[in-house]
Amino acid sequence: MNAFLALIARELKLAFRAGGEAMVLVLFFVMVGVIVPFAIGPDRPMLTKLSPGIVWIAAFLSTLLGLDRLFRADDEDGSLTLLRFSVLPLEAIVFGKLVAHWLVTAVPLLLATPILALLLSMSFEQWGRTALALLIGTPALTAFGAIGAAVTVGLRRGGLVAPVLILPLAIPVMIFGVGMMDPMTGGGATLFLLALSLVVTAFSPFAAALALRTAGE
């Protein structure tokens, strides 16, 4: 447990000191919200109607774009190899990195949703649903992403390969996430999204660790 917490603490420290990298993703997220009203035009009811989908597109893309840094730095400086001799199994290490990555990428997005809600003239209730959907859905996106990042860690210029690779897997997250917006049928979608998130988060450390072991050879 001590080692697990030490790993998460190190990831958080690195994220805050590297400065900005997580902020760039939030900025991207907010930028989409700023641009869309101009692209759609001054039609407030339409904007309100489209806003949950727009927030999801922004969150989806910014989460996928941040994936590349999950294992790459540790691979380049040799930490990833040395971590295989640590007291934690590689699966636990991947899980720890997942948790830390979610904390530094998804939580800032959640905190930025009120800004998007204002820009897209969302109602308070709509904002609440969107934020809840993102809270439930982003762990699944991060977990799928870990698999993609682990598979592509050996590629020198693999930056965009991982997002493309996991895009088909991540689309159900989007479907159920947007499905949660409907006040009538949203309950079922919520449960599906929860189930998806739990299953993927439980399963992905094993898949990603397998990919990392193979990549090391």
Add this chain to the structure above:
Amino acid sequence: MTDADALAASSIRVRGLTVRRGERILIEAADLDVTHRGVLLVRGPNGVGKSTLLMTLAGIVRPEAGTIEGIEPTGLHLLNYQSGLKSRLSVGENLKFWRDMNGGGGPSVEDALERVGIAPLIDLEAGYLSSGQLRRLSLARLLVSPRPLWLLDEPSAALDAAGEALLGQLIDGHRAGGGMAIIATHHDLPLADPAGVETMVLK
């Protein structure tokens, strides 16, 4: 040393080890033994497979054939050209991290840094260290969590004369505690006790 009991009674036995990298067979049917307090020096020209041999023994590279007995992933330390150190973390933070990850049990972070001669740098970001100082910090990583087997790949690279002497002392201390080492090197290391030091030449 309290860990002597844990480190003792281990020995390594490798039989018929064959390692392939791509199309090339680098190591063919190699046998090697390292006993309690033993040191095996692996020598040979560049590219002959010294590092690959160490990576295979560490369990990172899967051998084509052969058996490896007596090596556990949590019972070894690997020291190679990649430091595993983060330039944005301080010297102390880096070492503390590896101490936590590898189970600790050895000297404290401060004492280990003192031992390798970089104690005054504890609060400096590791990015400012010279490559020799980084190497010393990597050596401190081996000290803070005692483990029976050290796999050292060119450990004297970037070290000055005093650093090489220190490396010799650290290996001597490791052996005195019951540890073993497999070392790929081009240099003669200043080891106090030549008994139990064997050399393997890869061709």
